[in-house]
Each structure stands twice: as structure tokens, then as C-alpha cells.
Amino acid sequence: MSEPELYWEDFVPGETREFGEKHVTREEIVDFAKDYDPQPFHLDEKAGAASILGGLCASGWHSCAMLMRMMCDGYILQSASLGAPGVDEVRWQKPVYVDDVLRVRNTCIDRRASKSRPEMGLTKFRTELVNQKDEVCLLMTGWAMYARRDPSAPVETGGAV
Amino acid sequence: MPWFEDIAIGEKTELGSYIFEADDIVSFAGKFDPQPFHTDEEAAKASAYGGLIASGWHTCSVWMKLMVKSRIAEKARKGEDDGSPPGGPSPGFLELKWPTPVRVGDRITYSTEVIEKVDLKSRPNLGIVRSLNKGVNQNGELVMSFIGQGLVQKRDHS
Numbered sequence: 001m002s003e004p005e006l007y008w009e010d011f012v013p014g015e016t017r018e019f020g021e022k023h024v025t026r027e028e029i030v031d032f033a034k035d036y037d038p039q040p041f042h043l044d045e046k047a048g049a050a051s052i053l054g055g056l057c058a059s060g061w062h063s064c065a066m067l068m069r070m071m072c073d074g075y076i077l078q079s080a081s082l083g084a085p086g087v088d089e090v091r092w093q094k095p096v097y098v099d100d101v102l103r104v105r106n107t108c109i110d111r112r113a114s115k116s117r118p119e120m121g122l123t124k125f126r127t128e129l130v131n132q133k134d135e136v137c138l139l140m141t142g143w144a145m146y147a148r149r150d151p152s153a154p155v156e157t158g159g160a161v
Numbered sequence: 162m163p164w165f166e167d168i169a170i171g172e173k174t175e176l177g178s179y180i181f182e183a184d185d186i187v188s189f190a191g192k193f194d195p196q197p198f199h200t201d202e203e204a205a206k207a208s209a210y211g212g213l214i215a216s217g218w219h220t221c222s223v224w225m226k227l228m229v230k231s232r233i234a235e236k237a238r239k240g241e242d243d244g245s246p247p248g249g250p251s252p253g254f255l256e257l258k259w260p261t262p263v264r265v266g267d268r269i270t271y272s273t274e275v276i277e278k279v280d281l282k283s284r285p286n287l288g289i290v291r292s293l294n295k296g297v298n299q300n301g302e303l304v305m306s307f308i309g310q311g312l313v314q315k316r317d318h319s
Contacts, residue, residue, distance in 0.1 A: 036222040038229055039248060052312075053250055060251060061222045065193035068218050072195055081196060082209055084217065086258035086307075092251060142257075 006079035007149035008111070008121035016107040019074035022066060024058060026098040032062040057095035063138050064090060067129045070104045080147035082120055087142035094137040101132040109141075118151045162232065162248040164316040165288040168275055176227040176271040181215050183265045189219040214262035220269065220305045221257070224294055227271050249287065249312035257307035261298065268299045273309070285318045 033042035037059035040047030048056035058066070096102065110124035122143045129138040183202070190199030194216035197204035205213040232248060239245070263269060277291035290313050296305035 036226045038233075041250075051247075051250075059225065060253070061218065061225050065218045065222065068216070069193045069195070076196065083196070083198070084259070086217075086256070086260075088257075089253065089255050090257070091253035093253075139253075 004078060004080040004147070006075060006146070008080070008113075008123060008146035009149050009153075010079075011108045011111060011123045011146070013108050013110055016105060017075065018103060018105050020070040020102065020104045022070055022102040024066070024096055024098065024100045024102060026056065029056065029058045029062065029096075029098060032065070033059050037061060053095045055095070055097050057097050060090075060092040060138075063092065063096050063129060064140075066096075066102065067104065067127065067138060067140065070102070070129075071106070071127070074104055074106070080149075082145035082147060084142060084144045087140055089139075089141050091139040092137070093139060094131065094135045096129075096131070096137050100137075102137070103130050104128070105130055113148070114145075119147060120145050121148050122146075162246055162313060164246060165278070165290065165313040166316050168278065168290055168313065170275050170278060173272060173274040174231060176224070176231050176273060178268050178270040179223045179227065180268045181219075181223075181263050181265065183213060186213060186215045186219065186263075186265065189222070190216045194218055210262055213265050215264075215267075217257075217259040217305070220259065220263050220296055221307070223269070224271050224296060224305065228273060228294075246314035249314060251309065251311050252289070254310060255308040257305075258303075259305055261302045261304045263296075263298070263304050267304070269296045269304055270298075271296050276308070284312075286315055287312050288315055289313070 030043055033039070041051040041053050041057060042059050045056045105128040107126045108123055109126050111121060113121045122145055124143050125141070127140045128136045131137050187200050198208040198210045198214055199216045202213050273292045273294045275290060276293045279289040279291070281287050281289060290311050292309045294307055294309050295303060298304050
């Protein structure tokens with residue numbers, strides 16, 4: 001594996017990165033739903049149109065998974081990522097429909113060093129999955145773990161933005 | 162799906178178990194979360210996790226799989242035309258935690274427990290039901306938990 005480009009130090013509260021262009025196909029919506037969420041509105045146009053969701057749309061878990069892939073391609077695979085302890089909140093605000101084109105708007109909103117593990121730090125992001133109409137389909141907030149470039153450097157403790 | 166009025170706080174449903182095999186872990190991660198500790202046995206050994214682990218989104222997606230399976234079985238048990246409403250969509254979830262990694266061969270047992278019911282002023286025909294959802298491995302360790310939310314139809318509203 002090549003040397004990571006992004007360490008914990010490189011994510012600065014207040015900074016936003018925008019990236020990705022993901023065209024969502026009918027086939028992948030239905031494939032995911034068959035495997036993990038076979039509810040009628042994720043499998044069938046008619047059932048989708050008749051539901052409160054208004055059309056065939058992706059499982060919310062599929063939206064999370066697509067967002068994860070876009071984040072991997074956007075920066076995580078070039079980073080010293082150490083995974084995540086969880087996610088504070090996900091809001092599924094708008095359905096993701098067939099032929100939507102999605103992009104990610106990712107804002108670092110807080111960070112702190114780990115007391116128990118000086119080789120890593122935590123970074124909090126507010127992440128939006130946005131469609132071609134500029135609607136936020138999914139809003140996620142949570143902490144992720146990254147290796148520090150220099151674990152011995154003193155840490156500035158800034159407040160959340 | 163039961164009506165909002167018929168759902169009781171404290172009601173717990175066991176959803177069954179799922180074994181995470183290596184090819185399944187790698188296949189999901191290859192599509193959705195291609196970080197080396199999810200996709201590459203050797204790289205995973207050298208990582209902080211010390212071995213291949215499942216994407217947290219994979220662990221969650223399997224919870225959904227077993228949840229839907231449980232609802233379909235319940236529907237079949239009661240009969241197609243028992244008059245109960247269809248399952249509604251979810252506005253999202255809270256406090257998702259992955260406290261222990263899911264490793265190759267782990268058997269994860271999933272459950273859901275109703276913890277809160279909320280009336281919606283703006284939508285008198287719907288309520289929000291919050292549930293504490295869990296996945297536990299074969300050693301009794303919690304591997305996943307989150308507070309799920311579902312919009313559920315009310316039988317009586319005016």
C-alpha cells in the first residue's frame with residue numbers, strides 16, 4: 001500500500017470537501033434490496049409509486065452504503081483511516097430514486113486527540129448526500145478515527161464549529 | 162406491520178442469526194467499503210484490527226435483512242388480509258455503535274426492542290416508534306447497536 005496522503009492533522013474544522021458523481025441505476029437498487037431490504041417500494045415501480053415514497057427508491061441502508069463507497073473513493077482510501085466507532089445520526093430526508101446523480105458534501109466540524117491511543121485522533125464530520133436537484137437525501141453526523149502524522153506533536157484544543 | 166396503538170414499549174423480537182463468511186465480507190466491502198481491512202486478508206492482518214473485519218454497513222444491512230424476514234414471517238402467520246397496515250418508511254436512526262469488530266466466521270444474533278412511541282402533531286395518522294436494535298456475537302459481545310425509527314400508521318385518528 002502506498003503512503004497515505006491524509007492524516008488526522010489534515011482535517012480542519014470548518015473545511016468542506018465536495019466530491020463524487022454517482023449515477024444510481026435501477027439494477028443496483030433492486031439488487032441491494034433483494035439481498036438486504038426486500039420491501040415492495042425498493043423492488044417494484046408500481047409498489048414504489050403507490051407508497052408514501054412516491055416511486056421505486058433505494059433502501060436507506062443502500063444509500064448509506066453508496067455514501068460510504070463515495071467517501072472511500074473521494075478521500076478515505078488516500079487517508080490513514082482507522083475506521084469509525086459508529087455514527088451519531090443518519091437522517092433519510094429524501095428518497096434516492098432510479099437515475100438520481102449523487103454527490104457528497106463533507107464538512108469537518110470537530111476533532112480531538114485520543115487520550116488512550118496517542119497514535120490516533122478523532123474527527124467529526126457532517127456529511128450530506130446530495131442529488132442532482134441539490135436536495136440533501138441523507139445527512140450523517142459522526143466521528144471517524146485517523147492515524148496522526150506526528151503523535152508526539154502537541155495538540156491544539158479548539159472548540160466545535 | 163402492527164398498528165401504532167398495538168405496539169407495546171418493551172416488546173422484544175429475536176430476529177435470528179447470521180454467519181459472516183470471508184467471501185461475503187469481502188464481496189460487500191468490494192462494492193461499498195473497499196478499505197483494506199475489509200477486503201484484503203493480508204492487509205487486514207497488518208492493520209490495527211489484526212485480521213479481516215466486516216464493514217459496519219454490512220453488519221447493519223444484515224440487521225435489516227433479518228428484520229424484513231421477520232416481518233414477512235409475521236404477516237404469513239397472521240394471514241395476508243389481517244387488515245394490518247404496511248410497514249412505513251424510516252426518517253433515519255440515532256446512536257449507531259460498532260463496539261466490537263465482526264470477524265470471519267462470527268455468528269451474529271440480532272434483535273429489536275421497542276423503547277419509545279411518539280405522536281406526530283403534524284401527521285395525526287402516523288406515529289414514530291423508536292427501537293433499540295442489537296447484534297451480538299457468539300461470545301456475547303455487542304457488535305452493533307442503534308436506535309431505529311419507523312413511521313407507523315394509527316388505526317384510530319380523527
